[in-house]
Amino acid sequence: MLRPHAEDAFAAELAALAAHDDRPRPERWRLSPWAVATYLLGGELPDGTVISPKYVGPRRIVEVAVTTLATDRALLLLGVPGTAKTWVSEHLAAAVSGDSTLLVQGTAGTPEEAIRYGWNYAQLLAHGPSRDALVPSPVMRAMADGRIARVEELTRIPADVQDTLITILSEKTLPVPELGGETQAVRGFNLIATANDRDRGVNELSSALRRRFNTVVLPLPASVEDEVDIVSRRVRQLGRSLDLPDLPDGAEEIRRVVTVFRELRDGVTADGRTRVKSPTGTLSTAEAISVVTSGIALAAHFGDGVLRSADVAAGILGAVVRDPAGDRVVWQEYLETVVRERDGWKDFYRACREVS
Numbered sequence: 031m032l033r034p035h036a037e038d039a040f041a042a043e044l045a046a047l048a049a050h051d052d053r054p055r056p057e058r059w060r061l062s063p064w065a066v067a068t069y070l071l072g073g074e075l076p077d078g079t080v081i082s083p084k085y086v087g088p089r090r091i092v093e094v095a096v097t098t099l100a101t102d103r104a105l106l107l108l109g110v111p112g113t114a115k116t117w118v119s120e121h122l123a124a125a126v127s128g129d130s131t132l133l134v135q136g137t138a139g140t141p142e143e144a145i146r147y148g149w150n151y152a153q154l155l156a157h158g159p160s161r162d163a164l165v166p167s168p169v170m171r172a173m174a175d176g177r178i179a180r181v182e183e184l185t186r187i188p189a190d191v192q193d194t195l196i197t198i199l200s201e202k203t204l205p206v207p208e209l210g211g212e213t214q215a216v217r218g219f220n221l222i223a224t225a226n227d228r229d230r231g232v233n234e235l236s237s238a239l240r241r242r243f244n245t246v247v248l249p250l251p252a253s254v255e256d257e258v259d260i261v262s263r264r265v266r267q268l269g270r271s272l273d274l275p276d277l278p279d280g281a282e283e284i285r286r287v288v289t290v291f292r293e294l295r296d297g298v299t300a301d302g303r304t305r306v307k308s309p310t311g312t313l314s315t316a317e318a319i320s321v322v323t324s325g326i327a328l329a330a331h332f333g334d335g336v337l338r339s340a341d342v343a344a345g346i347l348g349a350v351v352r353d354p355a356g357d358r359v360v361w362q363e364y365l366e367t368v369v370r371e372r373d374g375w376k377d378f379y380r381a382c383r384e385v386s
């Protein structure tokens with residue numbers, strides 16, 4: 031499998047947590063809220079089993095998110111691109127329901143059937159409307175089984191289609207007028223939606239729908255150390271699934287990529303002394319992860335197996351310069367005023383000059 035689902039990739043950790051979990055679980059939950067939070071944040075069990083952290087960030091955020099899922103309100107994860115909204119939603123669903131696949135991908139073209147149900151037309155024409163001819167959406171299946179459903183990029187979905195969720199979330203039922211019936215949600219059902227700050231306005235959430243959600247904002251990593259930790263961890267995982275060799279030491283280059291991204295994002299150098307202009311790209315943690323991963327592939331296939339400046343320079347340039355005219359000027363200025371003067375960054379400066 032190129033990318034196993036969270037519940038499969040971390041099956042051993044989930045099983046170990048379930049075995050040690052003696053706290054009360056909400057009905058149909060695989061784990062108690064405490065164990066779900068531990069699964070996300072990492073920890074060590076009494077028998078020494080280590081639970082790897084999936085999310086690096088404030089504990090309270092995770093606690094609020096998990097608790098929300100045990101109430102009658104749905105969970106909305108909001109944040110700028112690349113703040114692990116999708117990642118957290120997948121792991122929450124995996125830990126709570128053991129199933130992260132009940133997923134609706136929101137786009138401008140998402141139809142109502144993707145949230146409610148559709149029909150198998152061959153069956154429908156042959157036998158008329160019946161339960162057999164009905165094709166339930168992931169949300170409908172989650173309601174029937176008492177699991178967590180996920181809606182990605184909620185705000186991209188047209189407003190009238192979004193509103194389909196209002197009855198589901200407030201009445202906990204999905205009417206099927208064609209059959210004169212309904213599907214009622216059983217305990218354990220809830221919904222996690224994600225939405226991107228930058229896309230807001232594409233289709234703003236209606237206030238009626240917003241009231242059905244508890245909103246949790248996922249912040250950017252608080253410090254360079256946190257972000258380096260996130261990037262290193264994910265790069266190692268991705269590298270393994272792509273069969274890349276474990277590189278001896280890329281820590282220095284990872285720190286550089288993260289530093290450059292943070293300084294350009296924040297518009298000021300890490301020491302707070304020099305203001306720099308920000309490019310149009312988001313320069314998210316997610317992008318730092320892919321720059322480092324491609325760098326490792328370059329080092330493995332064309333270099334000497336050690337991650338060096340030259341392996342990440344092209345990736346950084348690609349992430350920074352999105353709008354060729356404006357961003358290129360911003361990048362050049364940053365290179366000449368900040369990177370050039372920095373102790374120990376000579377190789378990096380040279381490598382960036384070469385690709386720019």
Ligand SMILES: Nc1ncnc2c1ncn2[C@@H]1O[C@H](COP(=O)(O)OP(=O)(O)OP(=O)(O)O)[C@@H](O)[C@H]1O
Nearest residue numbers: 084085086087111112113114115116117226315316
């Ligand atoms: N605080 C964090 N802790 C752990 N991983 C993180 C963190 N921030 C970012 N990541 C990593 O960044 C990657 C991208 O995250 P994800 O795709 O979930 O972002 P997103 O918020 O859904 O972005 P988008 O708005 O573009 O959909 C994931 O691999 C995730 O592991």
Ligand SMILES: [Mg+2]
Nearest residue numbers: 115116117224
């Ligand atoms: Mg996402």
